[in-house]
Amino acid sequence: MPQRATKRGQERTPLDRDCDVLICGASFGGLAVARELASAGAEVLVVDRYEIGERQTSACGIPTDWLYALDLQDSLQQTFAQLVIHTPHATARFDLPWTFSTFDYRALCGLLADQGSFEFETATVNGRTGHTVHTDRGDIRSQLIVDALGWRRVLGSGEPIQPPDAFLSRGLEVHPLGSGQELEVWIDRSYVPAGYAWSFPAENEVRVGVGSFEPRFHVKEPTVRLASDLDRDAIRYQGNWIPHRIRRAAEDGVFFVGDSAGHCLPLTAEGIRTAFYFGLAAGRELKNVISERLTAQHAEGDAAQAVCGLGVRPLSGDRPPAVRRRGVAIARSRRGSGLARSRTPASPGPVEESAVWLGKFRQPSGPIR
Template identity: 25%
Template sequence: MPHDPPLPDPDLARRALPRAPLPADCEVLVVGAGPAGSACATWLARAGVDVVLVDQHDFPRDKVCGDGLIPDAHAALARLGVLDAVMAQAQPIGHVRCVAPRGGQVDVAGRLAVLPRRILDHLLVRHAQAGGARLHTPVKFEGLIEDGGRVRGARLRQAGADTIHELRAGWVVLATGAAMPAMLGAGLCERRAPSGVALRAHVRNPALAGRQTTMDVVWHRALSPGYGWIFPCGGDVYNIGVGSFFKRDASTDAANLRDMFDAFTRVHAPAQALMQGGEWVSELKGAPLRCTLAGARTGRPGLLATGEAIGSTYDFTGEGIGKALETGLMAAEALLAGRAQGSAAAPADAQTLADYDARLATLKPRFSLYARANHINRYPWLADLVIWRARRSPGMRQRMSGLLNETSNPGTLISLRGMLKLFTV
């Protein structure tokens, strides 16, 4: 994006685009250098593991996303030791503004920020390199190498190469995002249809500079079963988009996202003002969403999958960066534990797979609660009710802030008991 600040350490930035030949082998091959893959590679490399990290694109590169960093992302970035670098370039935000169909709104406090993925992912992949991971881009994943019922590496094609390269690895980690070809080829995909879709653009509007300071999330009947958003990226540039979530039993109920986007600019006055006086900085792009840690197996001997490939995005909010980072760290921790128990000749496959699933299981209750809260996207009148009460109740606003900070239960907002509390909190 033209407004992006310069990236520090230009020598390291240049090393983010290596053209050296791919190695013959490594301990762990991580396929996909988004948040999940970069987090996994960083954690492993710091522990002394020989890690090769590949991605089909050079960096920096764009990624369809709302660009919002909520508290779980801040916590994961802090664990990785990259939070300060991220916040030095991010736009800090103090509140999410929740806007109901009838126009009621409430500001919910949280530790928040916005940073375009073009910058964030570049910072993360450079951080992985600084930790010792060997980055190779652009490299396309062509398939797995298997022997004796175990994954032993991957077949890769480097840009400009005439032949496929076979890279042997003790473990392969797929962090390939919401697109399913790699997961299908690996035999891990259990549901081809995504959980939802999102559409976003970056728009510059100098007249709004300094006026739009909250992360706006807007519910309206015209946007059901989803919502619209406007997130300030800093200066006079904004991320604007819409997302739609599908029923679990009917992936065919997808809304026409362009129609949703146009409706958003009609029913939400700030969106209308942004677009009427703005200029496109990045084009309107769509992408699938995979939610609720469902729809994919998490691994098999010699292979783990992580991030949005296994559904690490939340229903209801569509937030995915924080949980992608977390699941990437969990994959790395499981591999390190298995490494300590096994050996190159006899890797601890069963223990590693069981350990990884146990770590992911600690996240599943919260994903289930977000799936329940997702009813608000399908029935926008619930947003009217919740926001009406929150405007009158400091306790209710505190509970909503707790949802952002993962200290309160999102599902209780629309349970029968939660509905009754709306009138008593």
């Protein structure tokens, strides 16, 4: 289990302040937003219940190009060019269209945080009243608020939907010490009726787990059994709920990024590159607000459509993210540094269209600036 590094008891001093931008959540999405605001000249505050990089809740695998595009390659642990898929009937080996890498969570978060310019405080976010966010250490006031706290959507309006009734998958994995050379997936109902199991080597450990698309199916027993079948120790557990339905990326004056907005590929349960992609997009929208090129109301509308994908067609280009300004979608041209423009529909389309858009990511072709 991760060791808690955050302050407790009398060391937790009161926190009562204002800031230009408040980012709640210091993992992939929140830190990506902060990265984009580094040169905005704004007073940015990031808060999280844990220290940056303290609590891993992911198998930490991503297409390798993303690590290099964001200058996070020093966190890379192991790279794979093939995916091995096991079924009860056969085993198949597929060449991947791009390499996939595991990475060290603490190292990646530290590298990403170093690219930002912000203050950081450990505090548990409990809720919000208007532009005031309530924490266990006091209230923080900001006109620009980002919820990157995960699937609970703590700062959303209305009562949060709790599992197993929410649109969530569940996953659990163990981290036995050891090594391996294969990136492996099991599509096998003996482990999970609706879902898949995995084994991701990461240098000196192997991340073995089971994910279920049905939240009522408990995954501890099959996770332990899979580890046993692989002759691995079932130690160092970690698990989390995984959203599999898109939600609005802006509502009631708050921006949502990552799992809080359902930014997750539902079939594979990948949420890291989506959190990066839409975190960068949200950060650029907020940067436009700070520079007075865009009003907060325009940015919120843009986030609700562009970041969430409502009614927006896939944009040309392979450099994320797309940034929309006042109804004009702007993306890097695939042929160079020129800007490709495409008009968005007058009214949002169905939510389901966003799933198609999410599925059409291209890998970054170079550093993301």
